[in-house]
Every structure is written in structure tokens, then in C-alpha cells.
Amino acid sequence: MFLIKCPYCGEREQSEFSCGGEAHIVRPKNPPDLTDDEWADYLFMRKNIKGVQFERWNHSNGCRRWFNIARNTATDEILKIYNMGERPPKIEGNDLKTPSGEPEIGSGNISTSFKKE
Amino acid sequence: MLDRENTIQELHNGFIKEYSGIMFKELAFVKKINLRGDPNDKKFLSTNEGALQSTLPTKPNTLTYNNNIKTIWLGPNEWLIADYDNNNINDLFLKLQDINNNEESSITDVTENRTIIRISGGKLFKLLSKFLVLDIDKALYNESSVAQTLFIKVSILIVRNHKDNELPEVDIYVNRSQANYIYKLLVDGTKNLDF
Ligand SMILES: [Zn+2]
Numbered sequence: 001m002f003l004i005k006c007p008y009c010g011e012r013e014q015s016e017f018s019c020g021g022e023a024h025i026v027r028p029k030n031p032p033d034l035t036d037d038e039w040a041d042y043l044f045m046r047k048n049i050k051g052v053q054f055e056r057w058n059h060s061n062g063c064r065r066w067f068n069i070a071r072n073t074a075t076d077e078i079l080k081i082y083n084m085g086e087r088p089p090k091i092e093g094n095d096l097k098t099p100s101g102e103p104e105i106g107s108g109n110i111s112t113s114f115k116k117e
Numbered sequence: 118m119l120d121r122e123n124t125i126q127e128l129h130n131g132f133i134k135e136y137s138g139i140m141f142k143e144l145a146f147v148k149k150i151n152l153r154g155d156p157n158d159k160k161f162l163s164t165n166e167g168a169l170q171s172t173l174p175t176k177p178n179t180l181t182y183n184n185n186i187k188t189i190w191l192g193p194n195e196w197l198i199a200d201y202d203n204n205n206i207n208d209l210f211l212k213l214q215d216i217n218n219n220e221e222s223s224i225t226d227v228t229e230n231r232t233i234i235r236i237s238g239g240k241l242f243k244l245l246s247k248f249l250v251l252d253i254d255k256a257l258y259n260e261s262s263v264a265q266t267l268f269i270k271v272s273i274l275i276v277r278n279h280k281d282n283e284l285p286e287v288d289i290y291v292n293r294s295q296a297n298y299i300y301k302l303l304v305d306g307t308k309n310l311d312f
Contacts, residue, residue, distance in 0.1 A: 008177045008193055009265070013250035016267055061272045062265045063177070063192040 002076045006059045007067050007083065020056035022046045023068045024088055050074050054088045125234075125300040136307040139238035141300070144288070147233055150198040150210055151191075154222030164216045168209065169198065180261050180276065189263050189276065197227075197274070197290075231274075232296050236303065237286035240310045245275075245287070247306050248299075257287070269302065271295045 005011045028034055028042055047053065053073050058066050070080040070091055080089045127134055128143035135141070154161040156175050166172055171183035173196055180189040185201040186209070200209065210226060217224045238244075245253050251266040257277040264275045274290035291299055 010177070012266070015250055061267045063195075065192055 002078070004057065004069070004078065005081060006062060006065070007081060008063045008065055009059060012059070012062060016059060016061040018058050018060045020058055020066065023054040023056045052079060052091050056084075123301055123304040125297045128234075128300070134304075136304055137238075137240075137310050139236060139241060139244060139303075139307050139310075141303070142235040143296075144201070144233040144235055146203065146228060148200040148203050148210075149227045149231065150200075150213065151225040151227045152196045152198060152213065152217070152222070153194055153224075154217065155194055158221065161217075161222050165213065165222075168212045168216060178256065178263055178265075179259075180263050182261070187276070189274070191265065191274075199233075230292065231290045232293050234289045234291065234296060234300060234303075235278075235286065236289065237279075237284055239284060241285040241287065243310060244303065244306050248302060268299050271299055273299070 001014050003011050004014055004017055006017075025042070025046075028038070031039065034042070050073055052070055055069050055071055056066060057069050058064065066084050068082050068084060068086065068088075069078055070082075070089060071078050079091050082089060123134075125143060128141060129145075131142070133140055133142045152165065152173075154165070156162060156173060162173060169183060169186065169188055171181045171186070171188055173188060174181045174190045175193075177190055177193075180187050182188065187199045187201070189197040189199065191197050198209075198213075210224070213224050216222075236244075242253055242257075248268050249266060251264055253264075253275075256262065256264040256266075257275065260277065260280055262277045266273060266275065268289070268291070271291060276288040276290070278286040278288060289299070
């Protein structure tokens with residue numbers, strides 16, 4: 001659970017919101033021209049990034065408005081909240097070698113010893 | 118465990134119930150109108166405000182009122198108008214319908230959608246905080262505050278009624294079908310308010 005700052009209502013509990021999935025997916029201009037694969041790609045295939053992801057969220061149990069969020073899916077850190085229709089922002093300073101700072105090779109959770117600069 | 122069934126039916130016909138110093142009352146058929154439109158549109162704003170004789174609140178989580186007609190902020194382009202008098206409301210609705218008879222704004226009668234449970238008492242905020250994810254002391258700190266939030270899993274709208282020096286009183290707007298559920302929980306919640 002985390003807090004989200006609704007652009008209208010202010011900071012609220014995550015349970016008041018619902019996530020609408022990946023943002024900035026453009027509907028193809030002429031669907032009949034697409035192959036089944038291309039259409040399925042548009043319809044179903046989504047990125048599942050460990051790191052900064054651009055998502056649509058709705059304050060469904062509040063003002064019921066949509067907005068975009070840039071969220072680090074590894075740490076749940078919300079880096080930017082911006083309006084629908086805006087271009088995705090450039091996010092800098094969050095480029096960990098791996099999203100939650102664990103070693104690139106091998107496993108094991110050493111995130112507790114990781115120091116963020 | 119509930120030692121007896123307290124259903125919202127015990128509030129029918131304006132009957133008032135009291136549990137541990139918290140008063141409950143149902144305001145069943147308060148006329149409610151949903152208004153949508155662009156607040157940057159000067160004509161929309163002035164004509165509607167003229168009919169309501171109060172401003173449309175553009176500050177989130179607030180309301181304005183004129184006598185017993187409250188205009189509640191729901192979103193940046195959406196308001197709920199509640200007429201607690203139920204007197205000349207049909208005139209008002211027709212007037213607003215006339216004003217908003219265009220492509221850019223809309224008006225809908227949503228009276229039967231939600232009922233209102235009016236609750237008051239000294240320990241009201243303590244009772245409510247048992248059920249809400251919202252920091253209610255902060256959200257309803259100012260007079261004329263409203264908040265749309267979750268009550269357990271139910272979407273509600275809370276309206277603060279009291280002035281700073283008065284006993285706390287709020288109206289909870291809740292879907293009719295879910296009113297009994299939250300009423301039962303509230304009554305149950307009054308049982309250990311002294312801890
Ligand atoms: Zn909101």
C-alpha cells in the first residue's frame with residue numbers, strides 16, 4: 001500500500017484508486033489494415049517493466065478523474081504525476097543499474113545494503 | 118458480535134436513534150442534482166450560479182450553500198446540488214435544465230441514487246476514523262469541507278455540517294443498497310467508543 005497524490009483531491013490512500021494499466025498506447029488509425037498479430041499486440045500486449053513505468057490511474061473512489069503516473073515498480077516510488085494527454089516526462093536520476101539495486105548477476109536480496117546516491 | 122440486529126429500517130419516517138451519545142438520522146429523499154460543465158466557460162458559470170444564487174465551488178473538497186441548497190464539489194467539472202428543503206426543487210431542476218440544455222453541459226436528477234445518513238455527537242470523528250482510510254480530522258478540518266472516500270469497501274461522500282464551535286455533525290451520502298451495511302457497522306462501532 002502507498003499514498004498517491006490525486007491532482008485534484010490531494011494525497012489519498014492507494015485503495016481509493018484503481019490502475020488502468022500502461023499509458024500512452026495509441027489506437028491504430030486503421031484497424032482493418034492490421035494483421036491479427038498486430039491487432040492482438042495493440043489489444044493485449046503490455047510492458048511489464050521492473051523500473052520506471054508509465055501508468056494510467058483513476059481516483060475511482062474519489063473524484064473519479066483519470067491521470068498518469070510515472071512509477072518505479074520495484075520500489076513503488078511515484079516519480080511524476082501528470083495529466084491525461086501529456087507526453088511522458090523524462091525521468092532522470094532513477095537509473096539504478098538494476099531497478100531495485102540488486103547485483104546484475106546472481107540473486108539474493110542485498111537491497112538493504114544498497115546505498116542510494 | 119452484534120447482540121441484536123440494528124437495520125437502517127429503524128430510522129424510517131425520520132426516526133432518530135442514539136447509541137453511546139451518537140445520534141443517527143436518515144434523510145431519505147433529499148433532492149439531488151448532478152451538474153457537469155466547464156468552469157472556465159463564463160456563460161455556464163454565471164447562468165448556473167444565478168439560478169443557484171451561490172457560487173459553484175472550484176476548490177476541491179469544498180461546498181457552497183444558499184439556505185438549504187448545497188452545491189458540493191465532486192470533480193473539476195462536476196457538482197452535486199442537494200436541496201434539503203425539497204420545496205421548490207422542481208422549479209430549480211427545470212430552471213437548471215433550461216440553462217444546461219446544450220452540448221457542453223449536462224444536468225441529471227440523481228435523487229434516488231443515494232441516501233443520506235446524518236450523524237452527530239462529540240465522539241463522531243473517533244467513530245468514523247474506525248472505518249475510513251482517510252485522515253478525517255485533516256480532511257474535514259475546515260467548515261464547508263467535503264470528502265469522497267471509502268468506508269470499508271463502500272464509496273461514500275462525507276459532508277461536514279457543523280461550525281467550529283458546534284457539536285460535530287456530518288452527512289454521509291451512500292448508495293441506497295449499501296446504506297444498511299454501513300449503518301450496521303456504525304452502530305456496532307459505537308459500542309467501544311470510550312476506550
Ligand atoms: Zn481525486
